[in-house]
Amino acid sequence: MVTFEEFRAMALALPEAAQEPTWDIETLRIRGRIFAMGAPGGRSVTVKASPEDQAELLAAEPEVFSSAPYVGRHGWVSVRLDLVDPEELRDLVVEAWRRTAPKRMVREFDVRATL
Numbered sequence: 001m002v003t004f005e006e007f008r009a010m011a012l013a014l015p016e017a018a019q020e021p022t023w024d025i026e027t028l029r030i031r032g033r034i035f036a037m038g039a040p041g042g043r044s045v046t047v048k049a050s051p052e053d054q055a056e057l058l059a060a061e062p063e064v065f066s067s068a069p070y071v072g073r074h075g076w077v078s079v080r081l082d083l084v085d086p087e088e089l090r091d092l093v094v095e096a097w098r099r100t101a102p103k104r105m106v107r108e109f110d111v112r113a114t115l
Contacts, residue, residue: 002081004040010090011036014097035100044078048096051075
C-alpha cells in the first residue's frame with residue numbers, strides 16, 4: 001500500500017515539481033502544468049499517461065487502474081493506492097513528469113540519472 005504522502009513525496013522529488021491546491025485536491029505541477037493529482041486521505045490518485053499506456057494498464061490490472069474522470073479520454077489514469085505496487089507507481093509518476101516537463105529539463109534529468 002502507498003499513502004498519499006508517499007505519492008506526493010515521489011512527485012515532489014522530481015526537478016522543479018511543485019504542489020498547488022486546486023479544486024479541493026492537490027495538483028502536482030511542473031512549471032504550472034499538472035502531471036499528477038490527488039486528495040490527502042483519498043483512495044486513489046491520478047497521473048498523466050498516454051492513451052496507449054492507459055489501455056495497457058487497464059487491460060493488465062483493471063482492479064488497480066481505471067480511466068480518470070474528465071481527463072481519461074486524454075490518457076490520464078486513476079491509480080488505487082491500496083493496490084498499486086510502489087515501484088510501479090514511482091515509474092508512472094516519473095513518466096507523467098517526463099510527459100509534462102520541458103524537453104531540455106527531461107534531457108538533463110536523464111543525463112543525471114545515468115551518472
